[in-house]
Amino acid sequence: MKSVVFILSPSYSGSTMLGLILGSHSQCEWVGEFSKLKKYNAQAKTYSQAKSVNFCRFCKPGTCTLYLDCNTYEKISERFKGKLLIDTSKKAGWVEKNKKVVHSVIYIDRPHADITASFAKRGIFRKDMAERLRRSKSTRLKVAKKFPHMTVGYKDICNSDGIERVCAFLGLKYEPEMKKFWLKKHHGVGNVNLINGIVDGSIREIRKA
Numbered sequence: 001m002k003s004v005v006f007i008l009s010p011s012y013s014g015s016t017m018l019g020l021i022l023g024s025h026s027q028c029e030w031v032g033e034f035s036k037l038k039k040y041n042a043q044a045k046t047y048s049q050a051k052s053v054n055f056c057r058f059c060k061p062g063t064c065t066l067y068l069d070c071n072t073y074e075k076i077s078e079r080f081k082g083k084l085l086i087d088t089s090k091k092a093g094w095v096e097k098n099k100k101v102v103h104s105v106i107y108i109d110r111p112h113a114d115i116t117a118s119f120a121k122r123g124i125f126r127k128d129m130a131e132r133l134r135r136s137k138s139t140r141l142k143v144a145k146k147f148p149h150m151t152v153g154y155k156d157i158c159n160s161d162g163i164e165r166v167c168a169f170l171g172l173k174y175e176p177e178m179k180k181f182w183l184k185k186h187h188g189v190g191n192v193n194l195i196n197g198i199v200d201g202s203i204r205e206i207r208k209a
């Protein structure tokens, strides 16, 4: 049974990118937003229907069988190599529900004004956004503190020093190649733009900040 590194953060905080970078380490595999798997599985009534659901955005629909018939970390552990699984479900409740498999928790602390701007860029305006973000941060940090945890800044994800620090915290030897996360064949649950960019080849290099 492998242990799981849970990444906690609000949306638009870089969790998928950090997940993919860590998942590109030779000892790790990224499983995406594993918490969504149950919902996806529930939508499919039969085995063949489940097979056609595109759990994994990296594989063509129906071709990725890694997540088929699989909604526990125990099962997915048998299907992946490496010693750590990286989960970017982002939710505090999901970590608590799976406390038996927690290796550690990483909280990404992106300034709330920047997160709000990212939402706005996509035309999403939520009522009481500042208050929501404050509350969710305190909930996530409360859960993170129950386990070995570290906080990283949004900008740390984009530089070697930041990733080196995360590796040291996880007990992993830093591998410079892991930053080229688009070169590894990943399999992960979720549906995010970053993955679309890798799949269609438009993401080839991390742009300089």
Ligand SMILES: [Zn+2]
Residues within 6 Å of the ligand: 056, 057, 058, 059, 063, 064, 065, 066, 186, 187, 188
């Ligand atoms: Zn796949």
